[in-house]
Amino acid sequence: MQAFLQQVVSGIAIGGIFASLALALVLIYNAMGLVNFAQGEMAMLATFVAYALISRGMSYWIAFPVTLVLAFGGGVVIQRVVIRPVERAPILTLVIITLGLATLLNGLAGFMFGYVPRSFPSAFSAQTIDLLGVFISYRDLGVIVVSGLVLLAVYLLLQHTTVGLTLRAAAHHPEASRLLGVQVSWMLGLGWGLAAAVGAVSGIMVAPILLLEPNMMQSIIIYAFAAAVLGGIESPLGAVVGGLTVGVTVNLAGAYIPFVGGDLQLAVGLAIIIVVLIIRPNGLFGRAATRRV
Amino acid sequence: MLQRIRGAPPRYWLVGVVVLFFVGFPTVISSFLASEWAQALILAIAIMGLNILVGYSGQLSLGHGAFMALGAYTSAILAHHFKMDIVATIPIAGLLTGLVGFVFGIPALRLSALYLALATFALAVVTPSLIKRPAGLTGGVQGIILTQPDPPGFAQSAYGFLTGTAMTSDQWIYYICLFCALILFWFAWNLVRHRPGRAMRAIRDGEVAAAASGVNIAGYKTLAFGISAFYAGIAGALFALATGFVSPDTFPVSLSIQLLVGAVVGGLASIPGPLLGAIFAYFLPIESSQWVPSQSWIPDQIASTVKNAGPAVTYGAVLILIMIFAPNGIVGLVYRGYVALNRRLRGAADRETGQMPPNPQTV
Numbered sequence: 001m002q003a004f005l006q007q008v009v010s011g012i013a014i015g016g017i018f019a020s021l022a023l024a025l026v027l028i029y030n031a032m033g034l035v036n037f038a039q040g041e042m043a044m045l046a047t048f049v050a051y052a053l054i055s056r057g058m059s060y061w062i063a064f065p066v067t068l069v070l071a072f073g074g075g076v077v078i079q080r081v082v083i084r085p086v087e088r089a090p091i092l093t094l095v096i097i098t099l100g101l102a103t104l105l106n107g108l109a110g111f112m113f114g115y116v117p118r119s120f121p122s123a124f125s126a127q128t129i130d131l132l133g134v135f136i137s138y139r140d141l142g143v144i145v146v147s148g149l150v151l152l153a154v155y156l157l158l159q160h161t162t163v164g165l166t167l168r169a170a171a172h173h174p175e176a177s178r179l180l181g182v183q184v185s186w187m188l189g190l191g192w193g194l195a196a197a198v199g200a201v202s203g204i205m206v207a208p209i210l211l212l213e214p215n216m217m218q219s220i221i222i223y224a225f226a227a228a229v230l231g232g233i234e235s236p237l238g239a240v241v242g243g244l245t246v247g248v249t250v251n252l253a254g255a256y257i258p259f260v261g262g263d264l265q266l267a268v269g270l271a272i273i274i275v276v277l278i279i280r281p282n283g284l285f286g287r288a289a290t291r292r293v
Numbered sequence: 294m295l296q297r298i299r300g301a302p303p304r305y306w307l308v309g310v311v312v313l314f315f316v317g318f319p320t321v322i323s324s325f326l327a328s329e330w331a332q333a334l335i336l337a338i339a340i341m342g343l344n345i346l347v348g349y350s351g352q353l354s355l356g357h358g359a360f361m362a363l364g365a366y367t368s369a370i371l372a373h374h375f376k377m378d379i380v381a382t383i384p385i386a387g388l389l390t391g392l393v394g395f396v397f398g399i400p401a402l403r404l405s406a407l408y409l410a411l412a413t414f415a416l417a418v419v420t421p422s423l424i425k426r427p428a429g430l431t432g433g434v435q436g437i438i439l440t441q442p443d444p445p446g447f448a449q450s451a452y453g454f455l456t457g458t459a460m461t462s463d464q465w466i467y468y469i470c471l472f473c474a475l476i477l478f479w480f481a482w483n484l485v486r487h488r489p490g491r492a493m494r495a496i497r498d499g500e501v502a503a504a505a506s507g508v509n510i511a512g513y514k515t516l517a518f519g520i521s522a523f524y525a526g527i528a529g530a531l532f533a534l535a536t537g538f539v540s541p542d543t544f545p546v547s548l549s550i551q552l553l554v555g556a557v558v559g560g561l562a563s564i565p566g567p568l569l570g571a572i573f574a575y576f577l578p579i580e581s582s583q584w585v586p587s588q589s590w591i592p593d594q595i596a597s598t599v600k601n602a603g604p605a606v607t608y609g610a611v612l613i614l615i616m617i618f619a620p621n622g623i624v625g626l627v628y629r630g631y632v633a634l635n636r637r638l639r640g641a642a643d644r645e646t647g648q649m650p651p652n653p654q655t656v
Contacts, residue, residue: 035407037414085617092353095410096557097616099355103550104609111606218546222415229411263422270412270419277408278400 005134007255008248013140014209015247016147017202021217021224022231022239023154024199029233031171031191032087034094038101040221042078042196043203044214045105046071048113050204051120051212060123064204068197075196079189087188109214120207143205150201151240154194158236167191219266223250226272232286241284246272311568315471319464320456328463328535329579334470335531337571340555341481342524347553348561349485350517351497353406356413358549359420360522362539364390364529369437369539370430379442379534380469386530387523394522398515417549421541436540439533441466466535473527482564484520493517494562547605554608557615560622569623577611578604 021039028036036042049070053063082101086093124142128135158164169177170187178184202224203217210216227246231238246269254265276283315334319327343357367386372379401409424431431437444452444465452460484490492513495503504510533539551574559570581604585596619626 033407035411037410082613082617089616089620091406092347092351093616093620095353095407096553097613099550099553100609100612100616102609103547103605103612107603107605107607107609110603218418222418225411225415229408264426266422267419270415273412273415274400277404277412281403281405281408 002133003255004252007251009134009136010140011248011251012244013143013247014206014251015227015244016144017206017243018220018223018227018247019240019243020147020150020202020205021199021220022227022243023151023236024195024202025224025228026231026233026236026239027154027191027195027198029228030236031167031188031195032083032094034091034098035225035228035233036195037095037098037221038078038105039195039199040217040224041102041105041109042071042075043199043220044217045109046074046196046200047120047203047207047212047216048109050200051113051118051207054121060121064123067204068200071200072193072197075193076189078196079192083188083192084185087185106214113214115213115215117211117213120204120212122208139208146201146205150198151236154198155236157194163190167194219269222266222269222273223247226269226276228283229273229276230283232283234287235283235285238283238285312475319467320452324461324463327461327467329575331463331467331470331535332532333571333575334467334474335528335535336552336555336575337568338470338474338477338531339525339528339552340559340567340571340574341477342521342528343552343556344559344561344563344567345481345484345493345524346517346521347556348563348566349490349497350493350514351406352401352514352517353410354413354518354521355410355549355553356415356417356420357521357525357552358544358546359413359416360390360394360525361529361532361548361552362420362424362544363393364526365533365539365543366424366431366437366529367526368530369439369533372439372533373437374430379439383469383473383527383530383534387527390526390529391519391523394525395515395519397522398518401518402511402514414546414549417546420544424541424544432540434541436538436543439537439539441534441537470531470535473531477524477527478564478568481524485562485564489513489516550608554612557612558622560624561620563622563624566622566624573623574608577607581607 021043024039024043025036028034028039046067050063050067053066054060058066078101082097083094086097122139122142124138126137126139128137129141156164158168166177166182167187167190169180170182170184171191174184177187202220206220207216210220223246224243227242228239229242230245231240231242249272250265250268253260253268254262260268318330322330339357339361342360343354346352346354346357364386367389368379368382371377371382371385401412404412425433428434441462442465443462444460448465448468449460452458452464485493492503492508495506495508496510496513500510532543536543555570555574556567557570558573559566559568585591588596615622621628
């Protein structure tokens with residue numbers, strides 16, 4: 001029982017990371033109906049920026065917000081330069097462009113920082129504390145707290161500020177918002193920046209666990225896809241619930257199903273995606289898609 | 294007969310020239326280069342399959358590397374465990390992969406384009422670890438090593454008669470690949486010009502309108518998936534034959550991306566597109582690491598940058614640029630240039646009357 005709870009707790013910690021990246025995917029999906037295949041690579045590049053800042057002597061807690069700001073800027077620039085020219089293009093074009101972006105960013109990171117895995121510092125010690133018989137490391141606890149704070153911040157921003165309101169308005173009804181004086185295109189840029197910053201958190205949180213290298217996010221993005229699909233790809237709350245569920249499921253499957261073990265955990269993510277898409281394509285919290293013909 | 298040949302449209306002549314070029318090519322280049330061009334032809338077959346799916350039927354698959362892996366492993370397992378002739382396993386691998394693709398296409402019907410892209414991408418990422426699991430069958434991480442076939446007697450003597458040199462195993466494999474590519478391109482050409490091709494394009498451009506016109510949406514979409522997977526399976530089997538080796542790491546996600554790059558660069562929904570795209574996608578990484586540094590006129594700084602950045606940066610940048618500026622790829626650019634040139638040449642004569650000359654195609 002104790003071992004089981006142990007697995008659940010570490011599943012929640014890793015699930016918080018998936019939830020952040022899934023939330024980034026949801027933000028962009030809500031803004032323009034697109035799954036951003038480059039989200040993982042954007043987070044990876046941001047993590048490399050954080051690494052560069054920290055290794056130049058900046059303290060972790062200063063480098064963290066600085067990285068988020070830079071990631072935000074990077075997201076806006078990407079939207080302005082790459083996405084804006086094809087904003088109205090068919091979805092096929094957009095998906096191919098984000099894939100190109102993913103390949104480009106991956107190659108750039110490999111070119112600038114090399115493919116040798118680096119250890120990334122964590123702000124929290126690896127010591128464990130005893131919490132009602134379950135040992136939990138400060139590192140896991142820190143990941144849970146930081147992810148929780150980020151998710152809360154995004155929620156407050158979207159639901160309780162004017163910027164959040166305009167963002168949601170621009171996404172839901174671009175024409176009407178434009179008539180009301182909302183600069184829809186810039187709102188898309190803002191959405192991309194926000195998503196990049198939220199994704200960067202997941203990268204910084206996961207880097208101490210996985211070692212930092214250009215392909216670091218390749219498996220995490222699959223789990224984030226699974227989380228977003230499970231929660232319903234347009235629901236921020238769904239991304240959080242989905243992320244935690246996927247984290248716990250994958251961890252438990254790795255520990256208790258001998259066939260899965262350590263090396264087929266990623267296949268569990270794929271299985272979640274496929275099962276959800278076939279049985280309940282709108283996920284747990286998504287609305288049924290309706291289409292006017 | 295002579296009349297028909299003389300009256301053939303220019304594109305038939307072009308096809309003839311290209312076919313002759315590919316048939317004669319290995320006799321003038323080294324055996325090693327022939328093996329490289331065989332790889333490019335294999336890539337062209339896989340990209341043709343992807344093109345039928347993405348370009349003609351409008352379903353986006355990012356996991357065609359997984360279908361190639363299935364074809365390659367089918368062929369390798371049949372040849373290695375069941376001692377079959379490896380050339381004979383190629384159609385079996387193609388048919389099996391095609392069947393799997395057809396079955397895969399059924400749940401895919403329920404998915405929107407975006408979800409399909411997502412699911413197939415996840416499949417491509419997971420494929421290497423899925424292959425490793427049944428280690429007894431697939432050889433696990435080590436993979437399977439295959440013996441490459443020697444050219445049979447008739448090919449030996451024909452090649453010797455024509456060129457006066459002995460045919461190497463690589464050249465024989467090249468001709469096998471060329472043979473498959475010719476048949477499959479011919480098949481694709483006929484497919485897209487007839488009923489199934491029209492139906493697929495109708496579905497791509499407007500599913501509801503197509504359904505209203507009596508097109509069997511589910512049937513043609515799964516058919517496109519099946520045919521596309523068949524091409525990928527054949528390409529995978531040829532890949533196993535040409536490299537003589539299959540392992541899980543031969544089929545990473547980047548292979549699926551490479552296929553997509555080829556399809557997009559050559560030009561979606563065109564027949565010559567996949568060939569051009571394959572040549573680009575196959576030779577770009579090789580040339581960027583060999584040709585660019587060997588050129589003295591390119592500054593060292595740039596040359597070493599290109600070499601170190603690897604193909605990923607170029608692939609990514611090309612993918613984005615093509616999608617933004619030339620969504621119809623190389624074929625689209627050439628066609629646009631041809632039309633502009635034609636208009637200029639024929640238009641010049643009639644400038645005084647201001648009358649547009651008739652299009653020779655319709656006369």
